[in-house]
Amino acid sequence: MFNLFKKNVDVSAMLSLLKTDMHSHLIPGIDDGSPDMDTSMALISGLQQLGYKKFITSPHIMWDMYKNERDTILRKADEVREELRRRNINVEFHAAAEYFMDDYFSKLIKSGAPLLTIKDNWVLVEFSFISQPFDLKQNLFDLQIKGYKPVIAHPERYSYFHSKKERVHELYEQGCLLQVNLLSLSGYYGKPVQEMAKYLLKNNLVTLFGTDLHHFRHLESLHDKEIFRIVKEEVESGNIVNAEL
Numbered sequence: 120m121f122n123l124f125k126k127n128v129d130v131s132a133m134l135s136l137l138k139t140d141m142h143s144h145l146i147p148g149i150d151d152g153s154p155d156m157d158t159s160m161a162l163i164s165g166l167q168q169l170g171y172k173k174f175i176t177s178p179h180i181m182w183d184m185y186k187n188e189r190d191t192i193l194r195k196a197d198e199v200r201e202e203l204r205r206r207n208i209n210v211e212f213h214a215a216a217e218y219f220m221d222d223y224f225s226k227l228i229k230s231g232a233p234l235l236t237i238k239d240n241w242v243l244v245e246f247s248f249i250s251q252p253f254d255l256k257q258n259l260f261d262l263q264i265k266g267y268k269p270v271i272a273h274p275e276r277y278s279y280f281h282s283k284k285e286r287v288h289e290l291y292e293q294g295c296l297l298q299v300n301l302l303s304l305s306g307y308y309g310k311p312v313q314e315m316a317k318y319l320l321k322n323n324l325v326t327l328f329g330t331d332l333h334h335f336r337h338l339e340s341l342h343d344k345e346i347f348r349i350v351k352e353e354v355e356s357g358n359i360v361n362a363e364l
């Protein structure tokens with residue numbers, strides 16, 4: 120078991136200003152996040168210790184890898200909620216999804232089937248890390264036409280945006296919300312990602328923070344004073360709406 124206090128940082132309730140985490144992989148056994156219920160419980164307890172009170176977890180729906188469907192996710196979320204109650208872990212737990220923008224997603228949108236939302240009509244989406252999908256703007260527009268508001272997961276992690284920052288401004292102007300990963304702020308994913316995250320914050324383009332928590336290494340790395348400092352500053356600036364979810 121890893122040591123929560125390795126960095127000698129008092130982490131108690133460090134992220135309580137955010138109250139709600141809306142990006143994580145806490146449902147056991149359905150994606151590359153938590154593998155089993157005990158791990159889910161330990162991860163959720165660890166996040167609770169950091170100050171989170173509410174979770175809208177977001178399993179991957181990525182048809183080549185994780186063929187998750189709405190009903191499966193909701194049913195498994197019920198099981199997690201039940202186990203939390205059994206163990207007296209007092210947090211609110213809900214599920215949405217992190218939709219990978221592939222052909223399956225396009226078909227899903229066209230079919231009119233209801234999507235899992237973070238709140239109201241907000242849908243968390245991700246896309247290829249390798250190259251910008253040529254039809255990205257059109258696909259986001261199709262989603263908007265159906266009445267949804269796209270929430271772009273970790274825009275700072277798409278390296279092809281780093282030298283073309285105007286593309287992210289365009290997504291924002293198109294009406295997308297941007298969600299930055301907390302771990303990007305401490306350099307967990309490398310310096311260019313960290314710089315991009317700070318650029319997005321500086322330009323007031325960020326509406327949400329997410330842990331994107333998959334495993335204990337992520338949890339441990341969240342125990343970081345720099346993350347806390349930036350979160351506090353950004354929440355005070357009034358741009359970040361996690362606490363209203």
Ligand SMILES: [Fe+2]
Pocket residue numbers: 142143144217272331
């Ligand atoms: Fe994720």
